[in-house]
Amino acid sequence: MVLSRISAELLSRDWYCLIHSYLAMHIPDGFLNLPVIIMTWIITIGLIAVALNKVEAEYQDRTVSLMGVCAAFIFAAQMINFPIPGGTSGHLLGGTLAGVLLGPWAGTLVMSTVFIVQGVVFQDGGITVMGANIFNMGLIGTFGGYYLFSAIRNQVGKNKLSGMVTGTAIAAWFSVVIAATACAIELGLSGTVPLPIALAAMTGWHILIGIGEALISTVTVTFIWRTRPDLFYHPPVKSKSRIQN
Amino acid sequence: MVLLHIGAFHLDIDSQHQTFWHSLTPQTRLLCAMLLLLAIVVTPNGHWLTWGVYAIAILAVLLVSKITLVVLIQRLAVEFGFVGVILLGTLFREGGEVLWEWGVLKVTTTGLTILGSVTLKSLLSLILLNILTLTTSIPALLQALVILKMPPLLVAILASMYRYIDVLIAEFNSMYRAAVSRNLLNHRRWQRLVLGNAIGSLFIRTYERGERVHQAMLARGYQGLPPIQKLPTVRQRDVVILTLTLLFALFGQIIYFI
Known part of the structure; x- marks a missing residue:
């Protein structure tokens, strides 16, 4: 357990790429073929356009400041390494967490922003395949994750902590595993990696990573529930805040 | 448990040189890089000569x-x-001649071709993008994106995010130091709990910071979109270089049909 503070900018940037890339599923340039690139870009551009409109309508002139800091929050949270049951360590992808906290549209926009900055500034994930990366982790991970969470939360109990926790845990695990599967299918469709190998490697590995994602997301959501439940996209009706205003 | 610290980003260490490449406007540099990148990526596997041509350009x-x-x-x-x-x-796939076999693992000519092609594609793309980010500052890149008709709202969010990454990482580092100094991170199971709580706390602080930033922006006369800065003038050399890049990209593709 070492807190390594590497102050030289270059070194820290490289270390960031190193630990980050091994664990996340950011596809680099050159791994997807043209049809897959075009398909995923079309979906992604449509998604971002709709998300921008929805978010601007909802947050109005708060859009830039709030979405900016929230994207920086997800970026910072993704850099925190934590132990996964089984011995290794992993980090948060944060799609479902963003969805639970900010709602499907703002969550998707924030995640897309994170991927754009990671791709352009850190070369973590390619530029031509950014459509696919946003599709996997923004659309499937965040949008899909939010609606799965929402369905489970409504079943278990909308205003109960148990509903929140169950929904978050299940949605977080599924969003990571399904996003990894989508990534494997894209690699397979492009003819880069044979589909069975891609599926076995990506999905198999992320079944483990997903457990870590679910645990951390759950703890985070529980903390916010206990301290500032009003910050959730759908805050519980009966506030259980311990802080008396 | 390794926690990393990114200092203030200074990625464009070569952006102050006075060369021909630097005299091009940022949007021209971005467009040229994107054109060449696209050409590299769409080249079919095994077209070594095309990548050779592009490598010369890079x-x-x-x-x-x-x-x-x-x-x-x-x-x-x-x-x-x-x-x-x-x-x-x-590497390991069916098809072509089998060159090497060990149990279920087979190395074939098809596998080698794909391995070589994909390696070359990603290597060339990475070199190209690194040249771009080494020579062009992030504000210049963001401005280029606005000129190239990316929605200004999205660019404003990107700029705002870029500005706060370092602040939030510093904020988390201070929380982490507080937890370490209280011996809260000694046990693996505790680590998850403490780090999860810290992330939750970071979100609350982030959200409140966002509100404060918004009020500060309003106090300075913000009306929904940041003011447009003075745009760099497009000169003849920008048009010439862009045309040349386009022709060069096409030349690399048709080289196999001549």
Whole structure:
């Protein structure tokens, strides 16, 4: 357990790429073929356009400041390494967490922003395949994750902590595993990696990573529930805040 | 448990040189890089000559822009690490002649072709993008994106995010230090709990910071979109270079049909 503070900018940037890339599923340039690139870009551009409109309508002139800091929050949270049951360590992808906290549209926009900055500034994930990366982790991970969470939360109990926790845990695990599967299918469709190998490697590995994602997301959501439940996209009706205003 | 600290980002260490490449406007540099990148990526597997042609172009930019080679190589070495992991998967497949066999693992000519092609594609793309980010500052890149008709709202969000990454990482580092100094991170199971709570706390602080930033922006006369800065003038050389890049990209593609 070492807190390594590497102050030289270059070194820290490289270390960031190193630990980050091994664990996340950011596809680099050159791994997807043209049809897959075009398909995923079309979906992604449509998604971002709709998300921008929805978010601007909802947050109005708060859009830039709030979405900016929230994207920086997800970026910072993704850099925190934590132990996964089984011995290794992993980090948060944060799609479902963003969805639970900010709602499907703002969550998707924030995640897309994170991927754009990671791709352009850190070369973590390619530029031509950014459509696919946003599709996997923004659309499937965040949008899909939010609606799965929402369905489970409504079943278990909308205003109960148990509903929140169950929904978050299940949605977080599924969003990571399904996003990894989508990534494997894209690699397979492009003819880069044979589909069975891609599926076995990506999905198999992320079944483990997903457990870590679910645990951390759950703890985070529980903390916010206990301290500032009003910050959730759908805050519980009966506030259980311990802080008396 | 390793926690990393990114200092204030200063990625564009070679952006102050006075060369021909630097005299082009940022949007021209961005467009040229994107054109060439697209051409590299869509080239079918096994077209070695095409990538050879593009490599010459990249080498030319590399020499003209006078970037620090050591830094470029360091960055490439790290960024290529991940590529290497996926690359192994491309090798073992059916098709073509079998060159080497060990149990179920087979190395065939098709596998080798795909491995070589994908390696070359990602390597060339990474060199190209690193040249771009080494020579162009992030504010200049963001401005280029606005000029190239990316929605200004999205660019404003990107700029705002870029500005606060360092602040939030510093904020988390201070929370982490507080937890360590109270011996809260000694046990693996506790680590998850403490770090999860810290992330939750970071979100609350982030949200409140967002509200404060918004009020500060309003106090300074913000009306929904940041003011447009003075745009760099497009000169003749920008148009010429852009046309040349386009022709060059096409030339690389048709080389196999001549």
